[in-house]
Amino acid sequence: MHTNEGKWKISDEIVGSRCRLFKNGRSCKGRYSCVRRVQALCIPAIHLHMTAATMQVSQQDFEKAQEQLKLLKKDPGNEVKLKLYALFKQATEGPCNSPKPGMLDFVKKAKWDAWNSLGNLSQDNAKQKYTELVSSLVSAESSSQVKDAAPEESRHDGYETIIVTTKNNITKIMFNRPERKNAISHKMYREIIKALEEAAKNDSTIAVITGNGEYYCSGNDLNNFTNAEAGETEKMAKNGAVLLKEFVAHFIDFPKPLIAVVNGPAIGISVTLLGLCDIVYASDTATFHTPFSQLGQSPEGCSSYLFPKIMGLAKANEMLLFNKKLTAAEACAQGLVTEVFPDRTFQKEVWARLKAYASLPKNSLAVSKQLLRGLEKEKLHAVNNQECEVLKERWLSDECLNAIVSFFQKKSKL
Numbered sequence: 001m002h003t004n005e006g007k008w009k010i011s012d013e014i015v016g017s018r019c020r021l022f023k024n025g026r027s028c029k030g031r032y033s034c035v036r037r038v039q040a041l042c043i044p045a046i047h048l049h050m051t052a053a054t055m056q057v058s059q060q061d062f063e064k065a066q067e068q069l070k071l072l073k074k075d076p077g078n079e080v081k082l083k084l085y086a087l088f089k090q091a092t093e094g095p096c097n098s099p100k101p102g103m104l105d106f107v108k109k110a111k112w113d114a115w116n117s118l119g120n121l122s123q124d125n126a127k128q129k130y131t132e133l134v135s136s137l138v139s140a141e142s143s144s145q146v147k148d149a150a151p152e153e154s155r156h157d158g159y160e161t162i163i164v165t166t167k168n169n170i171t172k173i174m175f176n177r178p179e180r181k182n183a184i185s186h187k188m189y190r191e192i193i194k195a196l197e198e199a200a201k202n203d204s205t206i207a208v209i210t211g212n213g214e215y216y217c218s219g220n221d222l223n224n225f226t227n228a229e230a231g232e233t234e235k236m237a238k239n240g241a242v243l244l245k246e247f248v249a250h251f252i253d254f255p256k257p258l259i260a261v262v263n264g265p266a267i268g269i270s271v272t273l274l275g276l277c278d279i280v281y282a283s284d285t286a287t288f289h290t291p292f293s294q295l296g297q298s299p300e301g302c303s304s305y306l307f308p309k310i311m312g313l314a315k316a317n318e319m320l321l322f323n324k325k326l327t328a329a330e331a332c333a334q335g336l337v338t339e340v341f342p343d344r345t346f347q348k349e350v351w352a353r354l355k356a357y358a359s360l361p362k363n364s365l366a367v368s369k370q371l372l373r374g375l376e377k378e379k380l381h382a383v384n385n386q387e388c389e390v391l392k393e394r395w396l397s398d399e400c401l402n403a404i405v406s407f408f409q410k411k412s413k414l
């Protein structure tokens with residue numbers, strides 16, 4: 001006989017050394033803890049019926065099952081352990097004939113109830129059920145081990161210019177045109193919109209934007225301006241403004257924490273959007289450049305409103321009017337960047353941190369972001385609208401057209 005009736009545990013021989021009914025076999029001291037523990041057991045009536053023609057298990061199979069049970073790594077839970085206890089008792093002693101324990105002897109009573117509920121189940125059938133139950137636990141554990149070993153990162157389908165993956169509750173949106181320094185083409189704007197919509201709805205806790213290769217992003221792809229048919233520049237400007245407005249609106253409205261991992265130089269719109277991100281981590285190789293006047297253009301991404309708020313008007317003027325390129329350390333000192341990391345350890349340090357952030361309660365983060373950003377949303381949409389209206393005119397100006405022509409003649413690299 002293997003049970004230790006006076007104690008709060010099911011014997012090791014029955015359920016394995018990791019499978020005690022209550023941890024450490026401790027006895028229940030107070031009434032409250034007894035009640036809680038019994039509630040936790042949540043024991044349903046155990047009705048085990050033999051299927052008509054089940055094959056008889058041998059004594060050897062039954063003993064093997066007992067050994068396998070000891071090797072389980074995961075605790076199967078009190079409910080299953082009670083079933084195992086009851087089946088073991090039935091298999092080795094037959095139907096329950098011992099007197100019913102008192103109402104306040106919670107554990108003994110739970111065990112007695114489980115055994116008694118087996119009624120007149122034969123000892124052979126109890127062995128059979130015991131062996132089947134152990135076998136199902138063993139195969140559940142081995143299939144969960146296979147799942148755990150599988151790569152966790154899932155890549156989202158349907159993107160060409162960006163790579164979108166989800167892992168550890170983080171959706172990562174990676175600019176992926178390294179040969180163009182990750183310049184944002186029309187297609188990429190649309191794909192980022194789609195990826196943000198997906199990330200807003202999926203199970204991830206946070207979203208991250210980053211770049212593939214040496215650059216974070218070289219801003220708007222200047223080819224976006226050269227692809228217009230002759231005589232269609234106005235239409236191109238109008239459509240561009242519509243797309244830009246929608247694109248920036250998705251950053252304004254993004255409901256989860258949005259983190260920029262700035263792996264290298266950032267130019268133009270990829271810099272202005274940082275004001276709409278909740279955290280900006282930068283490698284010490286990153287630089288921050290918004291050469292709008294040099295390109296005959298004007299600020300976007302709500303930077304005309306957010307940059308003065310973040311860094312003060314004087315510093316914002318240097319960047320947005322006079323094209324001052326900031327180092328990562330300067331951008332951090334001015335509040336645009338949260339923290340700078342040495343490039344050598346950048347990815348490792350940042351992703352370890354993000355993994356920890358992404359394990360925080362998802363809904364709490366979302367409502368907190370809403371509190372931090374919500375009041376500003378209306379204002380930000382108004383700013384976005386105005387910036388796009390101004391840019392629409394800029395794109396038709398000689399100043400802008402000349403700057404773009406110069407770039408393609410390779411006279412005016414930034």
Ligand SMILES: CCCCCC/C=C/C(=O)SCCNC(=O)CCNC(=O)[C@H](O)C(C)(C)COP(=O)(O)OP(=O)(O)OC[C@H]1O[C@@H](n2cnc3c(N)ncnc32)[C@H](O)[C@@H]1OP(=O)(O)O
Pocket residue numbers: 179180181183184186189218219220221222223224240241243244267268269270291292295297300407412413414
């Ligand atoms: C729907 C429309 C919305 C518009 C929103 C408004 C947004 C505004 C902005 O973002 S303004 C900023 C625009 N960006 C630039 O002006 C950057 C232009 N690029 C450069 O100055 C340089 O390429 C560089 C400094 C980024 C890198 O220089 P370098 O290291 O010498 O590399 P290459 O110049 O040889 O670059 C390799 C290859 O990539 C092409 N490329 C890089 N950036 C862009 C770009 N932004 N647009 C188009 N093409 C770009 C470059 O031309 C090279 O191509 P090639 O190999 O010569 O074919």
